[in-house]
Amino acid sequence: MDIRDVEVIAPNFKRRLSGVTSTIVQLLPLQAKTIGIATIGPDVLPRAVPRLPYSALSGLWRRPRTRPFRIWHARRNIEMLAGLVLRDVLRMPLRLVFTSAAQRRHTGWTRFLIRRMDAVVATSTRSAAYLTVPHRVVMHGIDLSAFSPDGPPPEGDIAERLAGRKVVGCSGRIRHQKGTDLFVDAMITLLPRFPEWTAVVTGRTTSEHRDFEAELLERIAAAGLSDRILFTGEVDDIAAWFRRFDLYVAPPRNEGFGLTPLEAMASGVPVVASDAGAFRDLIVEGGTGRVVPAGDAPALSAAIEPFLADDALRLRAGRDALDHVRRHFPLEREAAELRAVYEALWEDG
Incomplete structure (x- = not known):
């Protein structure tokens, strides 16, 4: 892109x-x-x-063609710091926006x-x-085409x-913070009573969490469920797996925001989630799914069980979930609300 056409820079330094x-x-x-928007950072x-x-x-000392200044939209501390150096030390014509998910x-x-910062988004x-x-507050949206x-x-x-099986899924990095063990414990409790169901965990395990994963696999084997609680590792097409989950x-x-409930609901799948991240703002309690206290394994199992036992309940919740996301969480809504933040800064000069 020609730097003169870039109005907003969204750095990605990770x-x-x-x-x-x-x-x-x-x-x-x-x-x-x-x-005119672009990212800058490692080519990943x-x-x-x-x-x-x-x-x-080096082109940031020059203003864009049609705006009085550019906007630097940071989402991490290091990106805020870089923006401050560019604006306050190097005196580049920038305004700084930060999105906080903490x-x-x-x-x-x-x-x-x-x-x-010149503007802050939660x-x-x-x-x-x-x-x-x-x-x-600008909540994330989801790409409904993906x-x-x-x-x-x-x-x-x-x-x-999994042909012919009902599937309960869990997706994310395999680690204690993500509650993978809570999901495994719930499945060890519930699956013996629901023989038509299989559990699938998708996600990467980094080296520092290999022992955690190994312990989970040992617990699954001890329960005699190695053929019904399956770990896929990192997958190339997570959207396909969300379509496969029931x-x-x-x-x-704990979580920053957490997009996976939106990705599941956009796929027509009801969600049971902990009260972490923004999940309580995303899920309609008793409608599109359930929200339970974070870290409470018995409460998680109790919330999952009705969806395994009652096909009509699960299918109705899936339809409601799809309608809910399409109404309230399209990616276009997020883009429009962020644009309003940028325009307010440009109007103020």
């Missing part, structure tokens, strides 16, 4: 996949249809995401950075409660083994 990275990957190609994102090389930073009191360093009412500066009930099913040996469980102990 190499590994994260929730923030996933947001940028989904959101920027849509935003680029209406504003798909080609569909508009990006600038680091060498383009569900806890910010550190003193983060609060220092946030106070120097991703949920819960994250907004931890902010002490003026802000606007996540929907229509599309190909997953492929591979595990997918073939029920989705999101059990993290």
Whole structure:
């Protein structure tokens, strides 16, 4: 992209996949249809995401063609710090926006950075409660063309083994924080009473969590359920797996925002989730699914059980989930609300 046409820069300074990275990957190609926007950082994102090389930073002293300044939209501390250096040290014509998803009191360093932003966005009412500066809540949306009930099913040996089975799924990195053990414990409790169901866990296990995964696999084997609680590892097409799930469980102990319940509901799948991240803002309790206290394994099992036992309940909740996401959480709504934040800054000059 010609730097003179770039109105907003959304830096991505992390190499590994994260929730923030996933947001940028989904959101920027849509935003680029209406504003000049690009990311900058390590070359790890798909080609569909508009990006600038680091060498383009020298062009930030020049204003864009049609705006009085550019907007630097940070989502991490390091990106806020970079924006401050560019604006306050190098005196580049920038305004700084920060999106906060944290569900806890910010550190003193983060609060220092946030106070120097020109605008602040919170991703949920819960994250907004931890902010002490003026802000606007803009909840994430979901790409309804990528996540929907229509599309190909997953492929591979595990997918073939699930033919004719009902599937309860859990997706995310395998670690204590994500509550993978809570899901496994619930399945060990419930699956012996529901022989038509199989559990599938998708997600990567990093080296520091290999022992945690090994312990879970030992517990599953001891329960005689190794053929009914399956770990796929990281998958190439998670949307296909959401279409294959009949029920989705999101059990993290803590979370920033958490997109997977939206991805499941957009696929027509009801969700049982812990009260972490923004899940209580996403799920209609008793309608599109259930929300239980984070870390409460018995409550998680009790909330899952009716969906395994009652096909009519589960199918009705899945229909309601699909309608709910299509009405309230399209990615276009998020893009429009962020654009309003940018436009307010440009109007104020």
